[in-house]
Amino acid sequence: MADVWNMTCRPRWRRVLWPFVRVSADARGLRSRTLLRRRSVPWGDIAELRVHRKSARTPWAHKPRRVSLVLHDGRERLLPLPRSRSSDDPDFDTEVEALRALHRRYEATESSKVPAVAYRTPRRGWAGLLVLCPVLLACAAMAAGSVSETASDEQAWKSATACTAETPATEHDECLTTIPAVISRTEDNLPKRPSWLYFTDGRPQERLDVPRDAALEFEGGGSVELTFWRGQVMKVAGKNHVWRRDIPTAGGTAVFAATFALAACYPAAHSLLSLLGRRLRDDRELPPALPFGGALVATALWLLPLCYLHPTTLFSSPVAITWLAVGSLVTLGLFAGAWHTTSASAPGAATGKSAAQENEVEFLPARFLEDTDYNPRGFGTHIVLDGGPPAVAPGPGRFAAKPIPVERLTLKNVRRARSSDPVDGRWHVAELDDAGTPVRLAAEPADLARVLRGLDLAKTSVNTANPRQ
Structure with a gap:
């Protein structure tokens, strides 16, 4: 390739607009042309080329790739060509x-080496999630602000009594008025559409929207009693069926508010990791925000019942205060653990590691193809090599990682991936013996070499520390 002086990339697939797309390069620089835009970039302005691969739904699926230019001023431009529909495209x-x-x-x-930038790298995806946080918090604030009013309405409904002759006219909306009526016909629609009860002669009103199951229970010609409260029908009582309107409760509203607040925390945690991870290399993936998700789920287990049972006495009831204090301590501990887990791959994060030590920390995409005690149900997608025991992890980080028993493993062979191996065709496969059981470890060739070297070093350390074994 050293003798290449110029080149032109053209589309390899037939589409209506593709004949308007071309990328060419020569001594003057790189030029791209599309239907709407033409660009020219001299080589002196280009800092590097990057290959972007789109994440696949399954580890063995092909990953489409494209190329981008990184300019010296930090800007990045995605080229229309060349592009690939798979990860194996010579x-x-x-x-x-x-x-x-x-x-x-x-x-x-x-x-x-061309840096391969995946879609979970520090520079992608955090801005949109950060915008989502205030939206969810606004919903939480609106729901929380209506808790008191909802509690007042709920109490008024529970304490409402039947209107009498002595009840002033100005208070008729706050008492219960019962009016007889006859159902002329019913209309039961699909669940996403309202169903109706129609009344004879349009009295006391023409129709009433009800759930579909209620419309199926009542029959045309049946006599019913309608109970009015604050100008709307709250109950329809017939001979064999009674329908009651559901009213919002203070506990349910408080649960909605807490749910929106907890939901806002997850994109906030993801955005924080992205911002702090901007010091990572471009080809390093961010640790997953799943530890924070686990902490939020655990928080919901104690916070939502508390909000439901004490929607208006959260800070006044001794039981609620104690519940809140203990739960907050549990949540604080969970978030501290999540922070420690996800910050493990950040340069020098809370560990005081030097730059040389940090360069040794690697979370390499690699998979054991058999279910084992350290890879149950094939959950592992990465091998952790960070100075500690090598481990299988479901992502780049030590969250939920399971140590690899290196003392049991013996390397037998390294080969190219076959069609029977459920991995990318460009990967290599190491055949290992796990105490008499054959297992396969797959990764890209360079990553597989580093993993095998790390496993061998760890095995040597174990044998040195335990010479009798």
Whole structure:
């Protein structure tokens, strides 16, 4: 590829608008053309080339790839071409290498490896989640602000009595008025559409919307009694069926408020991790925010029942105050643990590690293909090599990681992935012996070599510490 002087990337698939797309490169720089825009970038303005791969739903599915330019001023531009529909595309790799060869020839500023930027890297996805937080908090504030009014209405309904002749006319809305009526017909619609009860002669009103199951229970020609409160029908009582209108409760409203507040915490935690993780390399994935999600779920287990049972006495009832204090301590401990877990991959985060030590911390995409005690139900997607015991983890981090019994593993063979292996075709597979049981470990070739080296070093350390074993 060192003799490449110019190149042109053209679409490899037939679409209506593709003939208007082209990317070309020569000694002057790189030019892209689409239906709506033309751009030209000299090589001197380009800091590096990056390959973006889109995440797949399953670990063995193909991952579409595209190329972007990173300029020296920090801006990034996604090229319309070349692009690949899979992670195994030699033509795409050839075109990327040709672009890199031109870049090395005319502006040798990048490293020998193209950084592969996934969609869970620190620079992606946090802004949208951060915008979601105030929306959820606003919903929580609105629900919390209506708790007192809802509690007042709930108490008024529970204490309402039948109107009498002595009841002043101005208070008729606060008492219960019962009016007889005859149902002329019913109309039961699909669940997403309102169902209706129609009354003979339109008295005391033409129709009443009710749930579908209520419309099915009542029959045309049946006599009923309608109970009015504050100008609306609250109950329909027939011979064989009674329907009551559900009214909002203070406890339910408080639960809604707490739920929105807890929901706002998860995108906030994800955005915080993204902001703090901006010091990570571009090809390093962020640790998952799942530990914070677990802490929020545990918080919901004690907070939601508390809000439901003490919606208006949260800070006045001794029982509620004690409940709140103990639950808050539990939540604080859970969030501290989540912070410790997710910050493990941040440079020098709360550990005092030097830069040299931090470079040794790796969370490499790799999978054991068999279910084992350290990989139950194939949950592992990464191998953790951070100076501690090598472990299988469901993401980049030590959250829920299970140590690998390196003393039981013996390497037998390393080969290319076959069609029978449920992994990317470009990966390599290491065949291991786990105390007599064959297991397979798969990863990209370079990552697999690092994992095997880490497992071998860990096994040597274990054997040195336990010479009799």
